[in-house]
Amino acid sequence: MATLRRYRTVVSDSALWVDFPFRAGDVVLSPPAKCGTTWMQMLCALLIFDTAEFDRPLTEISPWLDAVTYDTAATLATLESQRHRRFIKTHTPLDGLPFHQDVTYVCVGRDPRDAMLSFENAAANIHPDAMSSLDPQVAQLPAPDPLDRFWVWADADLVNDTTSFGVTLANLVNHVRTFWDRRDEPQVALFHYADLKADLPGQLRRLAQVLSIEVSEQRINELATAATFDHMRGRADELAPGVDAKLWRSNENFFRSGTSGQWRRLLDSAALDRYQRRVVELAPPDLVEWLHRP
Template identity: 45%
Template sequence: MRRYRATVYDSDRWEGFVLRPGDIIISTPPKCGTTWMQMICALLILQEPDLSLPLDTLSPWIDMVSRSRTEVFADLEAQTHRRFIKTHTPLDGIPIDPTVTYICVGRDPRDVALSMDRHIDNMDFDAFVIAREQAAAIDGIELGPLPPRQLRPDDERARFWRWVDDETPSTEIGSSLRRTAEHLQTFWDAGGDLDVVFVHYDELQADLEGQMRRLAARLGLDVDEHRWPHLVQSATFESMRSRADTIVPAGGPDHWIDPTAFFSRGTSGQWRHLLDDADLARYDTRVRLLASDDLVQWMHREPTG
């Protein structure tokens, strides 16, 4: 497996984890609807509108370095329901198992860029550093120094283009256009022997109940008809925002300046206020260097050129 490592995660943490037949691995690029898909899976598997534990405990992010790997493995080993595990690692960096279902969620990368921009502003980096040190102590790991934090341009357009044009290898960066496209491409090119479910963020927005029913069918989950209205309501952005303290990822509400802001907008087309025709042409040229034409069309829901 390729190793993917950045400030907050390390895919080597998968080493030694034992998958079970029927496990679900939710593998998405950051800011593509990961938490939303985790919530949907929790509702479909547990079939209760209210979660008994924080979502981050029910569906841990194995790669995240701010939680002890020892504790994450123990929590997953103790689970008796069908497990659904989060990762931001592409397919070539996680275990390949034909008895497992992989869910890959994609989103228009232009919206990903703007969502990631707000995400960074909302992170409590000091809280992350403390949690990282505590997790390493539990696991008996000697930490290396964190990379220096980059200064971010004041201008929103400048930050957008830095994200788009960043050439840092995908194995060494948390989020960029290159990282997003290459992540999705690993699943797009997967062989037919793997059970891969593709979901688009816009489809969840347009028809949440329909997409939840489609996913339940793909996962072989029978849901009593009377439960559907409550489950769908619990999966809406408004409902998740109202319960942000128990649903936000990355260690819980203490890691965010404003937990509710994690669910800031959840809309598509946010980039329209920022990009003109010349910008779109420049972006189109860039994204087509990074992904196959059919994947580009799927990501954007229509040709971008």
């Protein structure tokens, strides 16, 4: 087996994957932060259970295995007890995950600028009690000007340590690139947030094909309705991550808007040119084009 790259943040450690006992059919859901992780967990749940009604919160059905903010032994016990097809959350890039031929690895990409603004909204929604437990270096106040914060995010090198959330442009591009470079392998599936927004039934159908789940066209449309942004926001107490740990000021505000393109109000033409110069330093042209698709 190839040597795995270790990824660490203040909330996760990919080393927790090393000895995980996989089962044939497991699904590993690995989008970068704020690129549609909860959305993809919901879509998997709809297909695997063939229902929109669950007997426990989504975060318990699809736990975050390598989160250090949870009891790892309890997480592993939960996964061991599950008899249904397991779909497991992580934010670890593909080169940090054990790779098995009978496991499916799913990533979701998103326009990085949208992901950055979405993370800012999420960070502002974290409950003060949760922030107080973090390293003071992580909890320090960010730059007051939103454009300054954008350039801190865009210009930073890849961050891989326990003093940050690991949310930078370099981290996001690196994460997606580990999937992009292996996207033609049958166990690897790469989705785009914009496609989920534009054609949710079509993307749910594609996911069913990736997971080899047979489902009728009528049922696809019925299940997709339960995964629209408004429906998920209305069930925030069941579907938002971290509800068991009281992570958010408001569970509903975790699903704040789900819109794209808000960065246009922040970046003028000169800023966009600067951003473009930065992003082409991090990824090949075809990946840059794919990430920034309208």
